[in-house]
Structures are given as structure tokens and as C-alpha cells.
Amino acid sequence: MEGTVFAPALKELEHVKSEQGEILSKSFLEACKHILPVIDKFGAAMALVKSDIGGNITRLETMYSSNPSRFNYLYSLVQVEIETKTAKSSSSCTNGLLWLTRAMDFLVALFRNLIEHEDWTMSQACTDSYNKTLKKWHGWLASSSFSVVMKLAPGRKKFMEVIGGTGDINADIDKFCTSFSPLLEENHKFLARLGLDDMKAS
Secondary structure (H helix, E strand, C coil): CCCCCCHHHHHHHCCCECCCCCEEHHHHHHHHHCCHHHHHCCHHHHHHHHHHHHHHHHHHHHHHHHCCCCCCECCHHHHHHHHCCCCCCCCCHHHHHHHHHHHHHHHHHHHHHHHHCCCCCHHHHHHHHHHHCCHHHCCHHHHHHHHHHHCCCCCHHHHHHHHHCCCCHHHHHHHHHHHHHHHHHHHHHHHHHCCCCCCCCC
């Protein structure tokens, strides 16, 4: 493998904004998609997270593909639902963007933990990042199934070797977190302005 598993996502993030500084739908979704192979390396522990992220990407992509010029900017997918008053529906793109952003918050926190706390086990790193991000939005059932699943997390050393490929994995993780976090922040601010950033899981 050329470079680390983060290389394709890092490449995509170079083109994620328009000249006016708006997040582009296609590039943002592609960057998220490039993280799916990283999640794969966690094996069964992350199967739920992966299908959740994959499902939300597909939902947003389907809407984008229906009219690429109209939905060129990520937030236009939400604005159209605000106009039609469908943003709060559980199958809306707004909901999809919110949960995609939250799942990515979790992954960014996890990747940061892996480079900042070298003495932590994988399970510690996962639990800490879950508690900091997704936990408050999950009901009891989701939280308890999450803690069971985290016990299936692979060994840290093996995982880092697998995702490292021929590149500098710590540098790439750092680069990914640094360039991706501000986009997630921006998504939260945008959704919060519309009063849509605090929807919980049913």
C-alpha cells in the first residue's frame, strides 16, 4: 500500500472547499468515504459505525446526484429540507449530515487518542472518544451495545501496523484530524444556527 490508509482522504480534503470557502458536497462525502477502509481495519468492533456512516453518505449522495449543480454545496442539501419542512424527519439529509458529522467526531477523537495516548489500549481509546462524542446522543440501548462491541476492538499495535502501510501513520493521523475537525465544527455551527444540532437517537 502506497502511504497510509489516510492518504486518499487527505488528498480529497485538499479540494473540499470552493473558492468562496463553502464546503463542497461531493468532496466532503468522498473524504468521508475514504475513511471507511480505515474503519474496516477495526473488524467487528466497528461494523455498526461503518454501516451507519455508509448509510448516511449514501443518503446524502443520492440527494446530491439527483441535481449536482443545485446541490453542489453541502448545506444546500439541508436548506431545501428547511424550505419543505422535512429537515427533522429521521430519513432526512439533515439528519444524515448530523449523524455523519457525529460519527466522524467520534473517529477524529479516537484517532487523536491513538497518537496522543500511546500507553492506552485500543479499548480505552475507543471508550474515551465515545464518551466525549456520541454517548450523549445515544439512548441506553445504543450505549450498552457500543460498550459490548468495543471489547472486540483489535490490539492497538497490530492496528497501527495495518493502517500504517509505507507511510508515517502518526503524521497522517495528525494531518487528517487537523484538516477534518474544522469542517465538522462548521457543520455543527451551521446545524446549531438552524436549531438542528441536538436531535437525539430514538
